[in-house]
Amino acid sequence: MIARSRLAAVLATALLAASSPAWAGDDPAASQVQHYSGVKADYAFRCKGCHGFDGEGTPGHVPRLRGFVGLYTWLPEGRDYLLRVPGAARSRLDDARLAAVLNWVLATYGAGQVAPGFAPFTAEEVGVARRRPLLNQKEVRARLIAEMRAKGLIGEGEDGLGVSPEHRG
Template identity: 45%
Template sequence: MRRLLLLGLVCVMTAPLVYARAIPNPAQRHAPGNEELQKPISEAGYGVGVNYQLQCAGCHLGDGMGSPANDTPRLQGFVGNFLKVPGGREFLVRVPGMSQSALNNAQVADLLNWLMREDGMAGKSTPAHYQPYSAEEVSALRQKAMLNLPGTRAELIKEMRAQGIAIEDGMSY
């Protein structure tokens, strides 16, 4: 009984301290270096590699290998194959991770062009006649929502198979 009373007394005495910490201090200032509001990513001026890390790597991983367990396909050595089938170019812009990203149209175009470089994620999967994306093209394509991502992707994969393209995106079909 004594222990229970002692525990109750400790709880009653510490409760105001816990409660007081939950109430923000209006006089508290920002930590050094955080005095200004954070710039939107579209205005931050990050390089393409940083934009990939911020917008894509969370799902496709830093090396572009994807995660089949999370239903995220591999980009590394494969993503350029989408440019070899009708509708694939549009698909890459309209994928929700791209079309709904915080990047502006020029940044999305730069990111896609960076992915498609032979020394980029796409590697040798990029077609020889690759035409770089432009901000204007991205702007027009972002306006059209993709209502059936899995179905659209499945049709593009089916078209790749019909052309004899090996499907090595880490996904099981």
């Protein structure tokens, strides 16, 4: 419980400090609706099958993105992990479209949880990162989850693989 209230504090600070409107969330009234519709289609075709329409994941198998993916931005290795995780890096999207999908995923499912100052992904860095495939992603993920716990970003039983609070019951 202590960890949870610390998380709330961390997130509240992040919200206040958030400098980039890019992480403000998926506001349908936003002027970028046109842009988002392409990104949404890419997510729907390439990612949704595993991560769910609502970012809810496949409990026990595929992590939920909603309410979880943003937490990686607080970890030194998190950026590299998000860029190289196989489901994303090996998708059949070109570098620019994958960068856009990853940015959309953070803005939509990580809204309010992205570390202040975390710069949006660029096509160039996606291109470089996906040439270095992540072969031990389970190990890397387990290490990052342990770091999240140590930082109080998540509680003991949380690992992003259970049913999300929004989708329980």
